[in-house]
Each structure stands twice: as structure tokens, then as C-alpha cells.
Amino acid sequence: MSLNVLIVDDDKMITLLHKVMVTKNKICANPLLFKDGKEPLDFLVNEYKPEERYLVLLDINMPILNGWEFLDEIQTKEFSKEIMVIIVTSSVDSSDKLKANTYPQVIGFLEKPIRTDSCNYIKTLPELAPFFS
Numbered sequence: 001m002s003l004n005v006l007i008v009d010d011d012k013m014i015t016l017l018h019k020v021m022v023t024k025n026k027i028c029a030n031p032l033l034f035k036d037g038k039e040p041l042d043f044l045v046n047e048y049k050p051e052e053r054y055l056v057l058l059d060i061n062m063p064i065l066n067g068w069e070f071l072d073e074i075q076t077k078e079f080s081k082e083i084m085v086i087i088v089t090s091s092v093d094s095s096d097k098l099k100a101n102t103y104p105q106v107i108g109f110l111e112k113p114i115r116t117d118s119c120n121y122i123k124t125l126p127e128l129a130p131f132f133s
Helices: 012-024 038-047 067-074 094-100 116-124
Strands: 003-008 032-034 053-058 083-089 106-111
Touching: 003 012, 003 038, 012 032, 012 116, 032 038, 038 067, 053 067, 067 083, 083 094, 094 106, 106 116
Parallel strands: 003 032, 003 053, 053 083, 083 106
Antiparallel strands: none
């Protein structure tokens, strides 16, 4: 079983930085980049494979379909239990953390940008640790 990483952020520099960090820290050799919440949703609807697992590093504030709307849409999909989401945001609003915890797919909450210590944290999450042992 492999772990696919989807990086979702409307800031191109952030997505490139996150791609470098995810690759350098051996979370995923080839993460996919998306600029809004609709693109990864369409990808999952069309490309989802039950034998694989998906980690979405998700920004909240984006055009077209924001992070919350993406999470709402995922709830309606039959593969929703196979998707793991880490919110990656510049928001320091505690209500965002509380709201994130209401979604079963959300397994973590990180502040932008992702750094080496963020990647080390990701590897220790119980849902993801088996991929890095």
C-alpha cells in the first residue's frame, strides 16, 4: 500500500516549498500539487484507487472551493474513510482548529510553511506512522 500526498494551496510558492519539504523529508517522492479545493476533489473522484492511501495537505482559504468546502464534499464520497487530511494554514484562529476537529478525515493541524519539524511530526501521527517504519 502506498501513500499519495496531495498538496493543496493557492499560493504557488507555498506549494513548491511544501513539495520540496515533503520530498526531502521522504514523506512522498512525487506529491501532487493543486491550486484550489476543486482540483484534488476531481482528482480523487476520477483517480481514487482503493489499494492506495491519500494524505491531503490542505490550505483553508482558497478560491473556487476552499478547504472547508473540500472537506464537506469529501464527506459525501464513498472513499471518505480512506482520505487523511492535515490542515496547513497561516490562520491562528482557534475556531479553525475546533472546526477542523469536527471532520473525521482531519488528523492534524499545521502552521505554514511546512518545515522539517512539521514533516517529522507528520511521520509520528498514528494514522501515518506505518508508512515510515
